[in-house]
Amino acid sequence: MPNSVAASDAEGSHLGKPNLAAPFLPQAVPITQVVLKATSACNLNCSYCYVYNKGDETWKTQPGLIEDTVLDQLLERIRSHALQSGQGEIRFTIHGGEPMLVGPTRFRDWCRKIHKALGHLEIFIDIQTNATLITEAWTDLFVEYGIEVNVSTDGPRAVHDRYRVDHLGRGSYDRFVRGIDRLNDAGIPFGILSVLQLGEDPVAIHRHFVDLGCSAIGYLLPAETHDTVAELRRQYGPTPCADYLVPVFDEWWFNNPMTVAVREFWNIARLILGGKTLLDSLGNPPIRFVGIQPDGAMESLDKLRVCEPSFADIGLNIKTHDLKDILATTGVHRDVMAGMPLPDGCKGCREEKTCAGGYLPNRYAAATGFNNPSVWCADLYKLFGHVRMRMEVTPDQTHDLRTRYAVRNDDQTQLEGALQ
Numbered sequence: 001m002p003n004s005v006a007a008s009d010a011e012g013s014h015l016g017k018p019n020l021a022a023p024f025l026p027q028a029v030p031i032t033q034v035v036l037k038a039t040s041a042c043n044l045n046c047s048y049c050y051v052y053n054k055g056d057e058t059w060k061t062q063p064g065l066i067e068d069t070v071l072d073q074l075l076e077r078i079r080s081h082a083l084q085s086g087q088g089e090i091r092f093t094i095h096g097g098e099p100m101l102v103g104p105t106r107f108r109d110w111c112r113k114i115h116k117a118l119g120h121l122e123i124f125i126d127i128q129t130n131a132t133l134i135t136e137a138w139t140d141l142f143v144e145y146g147i148e149v150n151v152s153t154d155g156p157r158a159v160h161d162r163y164r165v166d167h168l169g170r171g172s173y174d175r176f177v178r179g180i181d182r183l184n185d186a187g188i189p190f191g192i193l194s195v196l197q198l199g200e201d202p203v204a205i206h207r208h209f210v211d212l213g214c215s216a217i218g219y220l221l222p223a224e225t226h227d228t229v230a231e232l233r234r235q236y237g238p239t240p241c242a243d244y245l246v247p248v249f250d251e252w253w254f255n256n257p258m259t260v261a262v263r264e265f266w267n268i269a270r271l272i273l274g275g276k277t278l279l280d281s282l283g284n285p286p287i288r289f290v291g292i293q294p295d296g297a298m299e300s301l302d303k304l305r306v307c308e309p310s311f312a313d314i315g316l317n318i319k320t321h322d323l324k325d326i327l328a329t330t331g332v333h334r335d336v337m338a339g340m341p342l343p344d345g346c347k348g349c350r351e352e353k354t355c356a357g358g359y360l361p362n363r364y365a366a367a368t369g370f371n372n373p374s375v376w377c378a379d380l381y382k383l384f385g386h387v388r389m390r391m392e393v394t395p396d397q398t399h400d401l402r403t404r405y406a407v408r409n410d411d412q413t414q415l416e417g418a419l420q
């Protein structure tokens with residue numbers, strides 16, 4: 001991990017502010033993904049949403065829609081960043097709020113603009129949606145631009161409608177299923193993102209997702225910090241996430257033909273076999289994406305909002321700063337981009353190189369910053385152990401595999417060198 005200076009910054013949980021005089025990598029570290037907050041509005045009002053209902057109110061100060069000048073400036077920044085880094089691709093993750101509120105006509109204009117400005121790069125576009133607004137005009141657009149679709153849901157109707165309600169308090173399941181039907185009718189593969197519904201039947205929920213016809217599933221651990229987790233523990237016991245995911249893993253391992261990719265399981269398996277994680281929520285990788293708010297404000301990891309209001313704000317704006325400037329920030333944002341130092345409490349753990357402390361927001365406590373194992377530590381330990389048992393790979397074997405294949409994140413090596 002980078003160095004002790006970074007560790008003490010993390011302990012103090014300082015907000016990083018730009019230090020543009022500090023050394024950074026003008027060429028070596030490509031930013032390969034932009035998370036574009038297309039709109040700050042949403043047609044739903046899910047009770048657990050970290051954007052609207054976890055205490056952060058920065059969305060209220062944002063324009064409803066990303067400004068044209070912001071998109072134009074962003075594309076120019078990406079073009080020049082790619083020239084410097086030599087990267088050959090860029091991914092746009094279109095997020096919100098609910099990005100489909102912008103309508104397919106405007107969205108098509110954005111896609112045209114992106115391809116026109118960055119035609120020399122391989123362009124990937126994906127969209128994160130609640131699926132309630134999908135029409136044929138949208139599915140035509142998805143096909144035309146090869147847009148990958150990820151939908152958010154919680155489970156069968158009763159589970160979905162408990163939290164995923166509109167602003168009148170009405171459940172959204174019927175509208176969600178109508179959108180899924182349109183995707184299936186158009187032959188468009190889609191992934192599902194779902195927050196673990198503790199206390200529900202996890203295998204029934206998993207089977208429901210498979211029955212909807214998805215091609216991939218992402219299971220999100222609840223966005224709790226050490227300051228907020230007590231109530232869930234009181235309700236669901238010491239390892240609620242592992243108790244949820246272990247039966248799902250066995251269902252996936254034994255009963256599904258694995259045609260549906262469960263991204264957490266794939267990535268745990270990759271880590272156990274000595275490989276790199278492809279998820280920012282596992283294995284503590286350096287981050288290679290930048291978030292862009294509708295007014296052009298840049299952010300690192302937007303889920304840091306659950307730690308403290310405005311915590312994702314880094315004080316930079318795409319109108320006035322280059323993408324690479326995010327790498328020159330200090331404090332927590334620098335650590336987020338470089339890979340946060342391993343928490344002291346994880347040193348010596350069997351999974352310190354695989355789990356590596358868990359997801360950053362889950363490590364946070366107001367008193368100690370990010371220098372804590374995940375609030376879901378016991379769950380992660382148990383889940384990794386279960387996957388190891390099924391795969392018959394011991395921690396020593398993982399260590400041997402990592403050594404044999406000299407597994408090292410090249411980006412991280414570069415950053416460590418540059419930041420020392």
Ligand code: SF4
Binds near residue numbers: 351352381
């Ligand atoms: S299982 Fe717990 S102690 Fe081990 S690396 Fe993960 S969070 Fe740290």
